[in-house]
Amino acid sequence: MDSIFITGAGAGIGLATARLFAAKGWFVGAADRDASALESLRQEIGSGNCSVHVVDVTDEGAMQQALADFASHSGGKLRVLHNNAGILKVGKFEEIGVAEHRRIVEVNVIGLLNVLHAAFPYLRATPGAQVINMSSASAIYGIPDFASYSASKHAVRALTEALDIEWECHGIRVCDLMPPFVNTGMVKVNEGESRLFTNLGIKLVAEEVAHEVWSLVHRPQLHRPVTFQFRALWPLVRVAPAGLTRRIMRYLWTSEA
Structure with a gap:
């Protein structure tokens, strides 16, 4: 049986991905800080189809133990690692406390490093192993009101x-x-902390992104923009002069929808 380990599996994209892969017959390792959410997931998909791990990705030792526990259920194999755990705080940079900026980096970057390091031996032991990291459209150019989050996704x-x-x-x-x-x-x-939400819209749902994870497993590519519009723009954005991208971003940030 193929296996997938998902961080941030208690809600949102991680939860939708866990449900989808379980429905496809995969063994799911679900990691999250929320014990009650994981217990609900276990009851939903069945304890024989998953292992749950109450863990914070920023805790290096705990992540190593969580992956070891998962591997004890999966025969030491890990076909797919889905690094989904992440946090977001939106607003003017100077109005967000340094501790909150630091927490974003700790979860979105240091947490990612911890999980990758802990998962490596099991990925290496599995033919066809794959890592799917959760980056963001904000990894293209620094996003105002999302400065530290955008920076973290550039790192991803x-x-x-x-x-x-x-x-x-x-x-x-x-x-x-x-x-x-x-x-x-x-x-x-x-949502109320930036005009970008209104100007760009919040059009995707978690289940759509989960299906993109499934598609990426079967048709791997280095970066996979999500939504048809973003895929069409991606090649253009990559070659556009930085000054042009900056003007577009500034317009989206300041204009009234």
């Missing part, structure tokens, strides 16, 4: 690119998903 993109080269010799493919705003609790609680 860079890690994806670097490890896809480094881990090729181990037979591990590393990819990322780059969705725009997704209608999850994390986004909704921040």
Whole structure:
């Protein structure tokens, strides 16, 4: 049986992904800080189809133990690692406390490093292993009102690119998903803090992104923009002069919808 380990599996994209892969017959390792959410997931998909791990991705030792526990249920194999855990705080940079900026980096970047490091032995032991990191459309250019979050997703993109080269010799493919705003609790609680939500819209739902994870498993690519519109714009954005991208971003940030 193929296996997937998902961080941030208690809600939103992670929960939708866990449900989808379980329905497809995969063994699911679900990690999250929310014990009650994980217990609900276990009851929903069945304890024989999953293992649940109450853990904070920023805790290196706890992540190593969680992956070891998962591997004890999966025969030491890990076909797909889905690094989904992340947090968001939107607003003017100077009005967000340094502790909150630091927490974003700790979860979205240091947490990612912890999980990748802990998962590597099990990925290496699994033919066709794959990592799917959750990046973001905000990894294209620094996003006002999202400064530290956007910076963290630039880091996710860079890690994806670097490890896809480094881990090729181990037979591990590393990819990322780059969705725009997704209608999850994390986004909704921040919705009133930036005009960008109104100007760009919150059009995706978690289940759509989960299906993109499934598609990426079967058709890997380094970066996968989510939504048809973003896929069409992606090649243009990558070659556009930085000054042009800046003007567009500034317009979206300041204009009234």
